[in-house]
Amino acid sequence: MPSNETGSSTQQETQPLLQKQTNDQESLKDLKGHVKPLLSAFFISIVAGLNDGSLGTIIPRMKLYYSISNETISTLFLCSAFGFFISAGLNGYIVHRVGQLKTLYLGATSMFVAFATISTGPPFVVVACTMPFVGAGMALLDAAMNVYVANLPLATLMLNILHAVYGIGAFISPKVSGYLLDHNYSWLGMYVFLTGVAVINIISITIGFYPVDFEEIKHDDDNKPNHGELTKLAILNKVTLIGAVYILIYVGVEVTLGGWGFTWLTEGRHGQDGPMLEVMSGYWGGLALGRVLLGYISGRFGEKLTITLFTMMIIGGLVVMLLSTDIVIDSTILVSIGFLLGPMFPTTISLASKALPRSYHATSIGFMAALGAGGAALFPFITGQVAGKFGILIMPTACIAMSVGMLILWVFIPSDKPLFGACK
Numbered sequence: 072m073p074s075n076e077t078g079s080s081t082q083q084e085t086q087p088l089l090q091k092q093t094n095d096q097e098s099l100k101d102l103k104g105h106v107k108p109l110l111s112a113f114f115i116s117i118v119a120g121l122n123d124g125s126l127g128t129i130i131p132r133m134k135l136y137y138s139i140s141n142e143t144i145s146t147l148f149l150c151s152a153f154g155f156f157i158s159a160g161l162n163g164y165i166v167h168r169v170g171q172l173k174t175l176y177l178g179a180t181s182m183f184v185a186f187a188t189i190s191t192g193p194p195f196v197v198v199a200c201t202m203p204f205v206g207a208g209m210a211l212l213d214a215a216m217n218v219y220v221a222n223l224p225l226a227t228l229m230l231n232i233l234h235a236v237y238g239i240g241a242f243i244s245p246k247v248s249g250y251l252l253d254h255n256y257s258w259l260g261m262y263v264f265l266t267g268v269a270v271i272n273i274i275s276i277t278i279g280f281y282p283v284d285f286e287e288i289k290h291d292d293d294n295k296p297n298h299g300e301l302t303k304l305a306i307l308n309k310v311t312l313i314g315a316v317y318i319l320i321y322v323g324v325e326v327t328l329g330g331w332g333f334t335w336l337t338e339g340r341h342g343q344d345g346p347m348l349e350v351m352s353g354y355w356g357g358l359a360l361g362r363v364l365l366g367y368i369s370g371r372f373g374e375k376l377t378i379t380l381f382t383m384m385i386i387g388g389l390v391v392m393l394l395s396t397d398i399v400i401d402s403t404i405l406v407s408i409g410f411l412l413g414p415m416f417p418t419t420i421s422l423a424s425k426a427l428p429r430s431y432h433a434t435s436i437g438f439m440a441a442l443g444a445g446g447a448a449l450f451p452f453i454t455g456q457v458a459g460k461f462g463i464l465i466m467p468t469a470c471i472a473m474s475v476g477m478l479i480l481w482v483f484i485p486s487d488k489p490l491f492g493a494c495k
Contacts, residue, residue, distance in 0.1 A: 101224035109229065111279025112216040113236045118182070118272050120240020121265060122209055123447050124355055127330035128248035128348060129258040131337065136258065137195045141334070141463065145455020148330070150199050152448030154206025159441035162214045163302045163434040171215055172283070175276050178211030183269035190262035206448055212272075214437035219283075221424040221436050230417040231366035238359025238413070241329060245351040252344060305427075305434035310485060314423040314435075317480040318443030321415050323450025324385075324473045328412075329354060330451040331458070331466050332405055339463045340398050350402040354409035361413020369414050375486050378418060381411045382478045386471055393467040415477075416443070419484060426485040 102109065126147065134144055158178075166174050185204040188197070220229050244261075251260045305311060332354060336347040369377040388404045388411075395401055420436060427435050454469045 099225070102229075105223055107279045108219065108283050109223065109279075111275045112220055113233060114272060114275045114279075115212045115216045116233050116237040117240035117243075118268055119209055119213055120237040120242070120355070121244050121268060122182070122205065122240075123237075123326050124241030124244030124329055124351075125248070125261050125265060127326075127451075128245045128333050128351060129261050130330075130334055131344075132252075132258040136192075139195065140459060141455050142459030143195075145452045145459070146199055147202050148448045148452035148455065150202035150448075151206035152445050152452060154203035154208070155210045155441060155445030155448055157203070158207045158210030158214070159438055159445060162211060162437045162441050163305075165211070166215075166437070167302075172280055174211050175215050175280055176273070178208040178215070179269065179273045179276055181205075181208030181211070183266065183273065186262050186266040186269050190259055190266050192257070192259050206445070210441040210445070214441045217420055217440040218432060218436045221420055222429075222432060226421060226424060230421050231362050231414065234417040235359045235362035235366075235413070238355050238357075238362060238409075241355035242352050242359060245333070245348045245355070249345060249348040249352075252348070301430060302434050305431035306438050308427065308431060308435060310423055310426045311431070311435040311438060313480060313483045314419055315439040315442045317477060317484060318416060318419055318439050319446040320450070320473050320476050320480070321412075321419070321446065322443050323446035324470050324477070325358070325412050325416075326447035327451045327454050327466065327470055327473070328405065328408065330447075331454055331463065335463050335466045336398070336402065336405075339466070340396070340401055342398050342402070347402075350405060353402075353406040357406045357409035358413050361410040362417060363413075365411070366414040366417060369418055373486075374418050374422060375481070375484075378415055378481055379478065381415070382474060382481065385411050386474045386478070389467045389471045389474065393464075393471070422484055422486050 130141075130144055134140070137143075162174075165177070169177070181204045185201045185208065188201045193201075216233065217230075220226065220233050223229050247261060247264055248258075250256075251258065329351065333347055333351050336342040336350060337344060342350075365377070365381065385408050388408050392401050392404050395404075420439065423439060424432060424436060450469075450473060454466055457465050457469060
C-alpha cells in the first residue's frame with residue numbers, strides 16, 4: 072500500500088546506518104563511475120594540506136618582513152578561523168540555494184583571489200583581511216569533499232586515502248619553503264605557488280565534478296522535514312555535535328604542531344632552519360602514512376580502543392617534548408606524533424556517517440568538516456597568543472590540554488566496535 076511504502080521510506084531516511092543490517096560486500100568495482108570526481112576530491116585535499124602546511128613554515132620570515140611579533144602574526148590564524156566558522160554555519164544554506172557544484176566553484180575561486188592578493192606583498196592589515204576568504208573557501212571545499220566521499224562505496228577506505236593525501240599536500244609545503252630559503256626567495260613565493268595550485272584546483276573541479284549530479288533523492292513524503300528543519304535536526308544531533316567538537320580540537324592539535332612546530336624547533340630548541348624544515352615535512356609525511364597504516368589497524372582491531380591508545384601515546388610524547396632539550400629526541404617525537412594523529416579525522420567522519428541517518432549526511436558531515444577545519448586556525452591563534460606571553464616553549468603544554476580533551480570526547484563517539492565492550 073502507498074502509505075506503508077511512504078512510512079518505510081521515511082523510517083529508512085531517519086534510521087542511523089549503524090543499525091541497518093546488510094550482507095552486501097563492497098569492492099573497488101563499485102567505485103566505477105566515481106573515479107573522476109574522486110580524484111578531484113583528492114586534489115582538493117592536497118590543496119587543503121598545502122594551505123595548512125604553508126603558513127607555519129614562513130612565519131619567521133613574515134615576522135621579519137612586517138617587523139611583528141608571534142602574537143601579531145597569530146592573528147592570521149584567527150582571521151582564517153573567522154572564515155571557517157562563517158562557512159560552517161552557512162554551508163548547508165549555500166548548498167541548498169546554489170547547489171553543490173557552484174558552492175565548489177565559490178570556495179575554489181575565493182581561495183584563488185585570496186592567494187593572488189597575498190602574493191603581491193600587501194600591508195599586513197590587508198593580509199589579515201584577506202585570510203577569512205582563504206578560510207571560508209577552504210571550508211566550503213572541505214565540507215563538499217568529505218560529504219561526497221563519505222557516501223561512496225568503501226567509504227572508510229576512501230576517507231582514509233582522502234585525508235592521507237591531505238598529509239601529502241602538507242608534506243610538500245615545507246619543501247617549497249625550503250626551496251625558497253635555499254635560493255634566497257621571499258616568502259611571497261609561497262603564495263605565488265599557492266595561486267598556481269588554486270588555478271589547477273578550479274580546472275580539476277570542472278573536469279571531475281561538472282557531470283556529477285549532487286541532488287539528493289527526493290521523496291513524495293509530505294511529512295518529510297523541509298530544508299530548514301532538516302538542517303536544524305542534523306546539526307543539533309548528538310553525534311554531529313560531539314563529532315564536530317572532537318574534530319575541532321583534533322585539527323587544532325594537528326595544525327598547532329604543524330603551524331608552530333618549525334618556530335618551536337628553531338626559536339625554542341635552536342635548531343637550524345634547513346634541517347628543521349625537513350622535520351616538518353617528516354611530521355606531515357608521518358600524518359599521511361598514519362592515515363593509511365594506522366587507519367587499517369584501527370578498522371581491524373577496533374576504532375575505539377586503538378584511537379584511545381594512540382591519543383595516550385601522543386600525550387606521553389608531548390610530555391617528553393616539554394621536558395627534553397635534545398633536538399634529535401624532540402624532532403623524532405614530533406614526527407612520531409604526526410604518524411599517530413593520522414587516522415583520527417577520517418575515522419571520526421566514517422563512524423559519524425554510519426551513526427547518522429543518510430538524509431543528515433550533507434549537513435552533519437559538512438558541518439563537522441567545516442567547523443573542524445576551523446580548529447586549524449583557532450587553536451594555532453590561541454597558542455600564538457599564549458606563546459607571546461610565556462614563550463614558544465609553551466606549545467607542547469597547549470597541545471597536551473587539547474589532547475586530553477580529545478581523549479574525553481572520544482568516549483562518546485559511537486561505534487559498532489565500542490571501547491572494551493562498552494555501550495554504543
